[in-house]
Amino acid sequence: MVTREDVENIALLSKLFVPEEELDGLTQSMQEIIDFADTINNAPTSGEAFDNINNLSNVFREDEVVESYSSEEILKNAPEQAENHFLVRNRE
């Protein structure tokens, strides 16, 4: 059962501000999302638990250097940048 406190806590952990008047609506929506996901728990299954549908394990890459992207390209989608860094403004 999702509570208002759960929503508040998740908002805090995600650094999101949720206005008081939206809390009830969000609690309701979140409950619906979880109920939807829960249908999977009720699916009839048989046999052993499996890890992934392809039953894969040990997928590795070798330790070989691949060329990185240029910092211009890496920073292309940054909301703000300065001196080749992503810039995070202090909002306080």
Next chain:
Amino acid sequence: MKYELVAGFETHIELATKTKIFCGCTTRFGGEPNSHCCPVCIGLPGTLPKLNRQAVRYAIMAGLATHGEIAKISKMDRKNYCYPDLPKAYQISQLYAPLSIGGYVELSNGRKIRLHHIHIEEDAGKLIHRHGDTYVDYNRGGVPLIEIVSEPDIRSIDEAREYVEKLQQVMRYIGISDCKMQEGSMRCDVNISVRPEGTEKLGTRTEIKNMNSINNIARAMEYEFERQVDLIESGGKVVQETLRYDDATNTTSPMRSKEDAHDYRYFRDPDLVTINVSREEVEEIRASLPELPADKCRRYIDELGIPEKDAQLLTKYRKISEYFDAAREGVKSPKTVSNFIIGQIFRRTETESDKEVFDVSVTPEQLNELVKLLDSGKIRNNLAKSTLEKMLDSGKGALEFISESDMGGLDEETMITLCRQAIEENKKAVEDYRGGKEKALKALLGNVMKNSRGKADAAAAEAKLKEMIG
């Protein structure tokens, strides 16, 4: 009341792989900000991490070198937290099924500091706080780490210091990390609590972060121990919190509660499949490990008769022990080789980093040759010593400085001449000796040794002197 310190460590060590843990970007230190990055390590949507085989191997090596049990099945989990150093807002780590379980680090007092487990994870980016804003560089983001989690078995600052040094030593020996605390390739968080001596129940702990040297760890722990004891003595209670150490003021202060609001909501990372480590692979890796420093030290003591303190010095860094092993090849007394290294050579490699690199102008083969001349009685100890100095100055071999005439002992006639000369020149010492001062003979003996340029056999010279003045 007397209080006992109880501490456990979480130690992060950057693995010496060439590439990051989930992508092929270089792990090289430095470089332009955000120039060692790709869509995977800056967490763009739709990218898929792929685990670096070498990182897993290194972590298994770390587990075996600390007597851990390598898990047959190991999995990656997501640790969720929202902070700019993590572009995905989660760190890929391990909680439920880490790679290595248990193990221990043995201290010189015989106590074993048990390890809870060792897991692999990705490093976060670097944040630079300036003018209230935060500049983010993801070059370090995605560099493979192991986290070594100890049980709360540490009981003193000295034990803490030794624990960190031992970990550093072992990880460097097996070559999986350079473990440089100053550069951040080794970082320790300390969980610390106090309890009245003789009691069992653990006190409330605090966690100290942000220490970048072993000395800082020791100072921070000292400060925090005193702080907790004072708090309890004055009727207060220790609050469980995370503290940041400030080395400028040598104090700890609480991190803002926001940074400390932990609810990681760990869950299995669906992007990464299970790691199965076969027993054959574990044994193959175990066999590939070099002899560990503790075993080597024990062997030097037991088999070569090296004093414990010296054996520890010789095994502190892998390069030194390799030098020693090469230089003692086929010599009669490994102790002699050890003495030359710890005495004369160490004077030229004064700092810890010099010792670690151990780049000595005299090769181990050249030292070996010198010691063999000594072994065969062709030269005396004093001459060997002064020759080694010349070798160290020039990088040339022993035979460059020792002529044929230097080799072989002194003939009787020369010995008598030298003794007579010593007696003539040290009348006072002769008188003293005759007056019963045994020690006065040393001055005479020193004179003979000096004038023979180290060729005289000290015992023979002493006997001859006694005979002549006795």
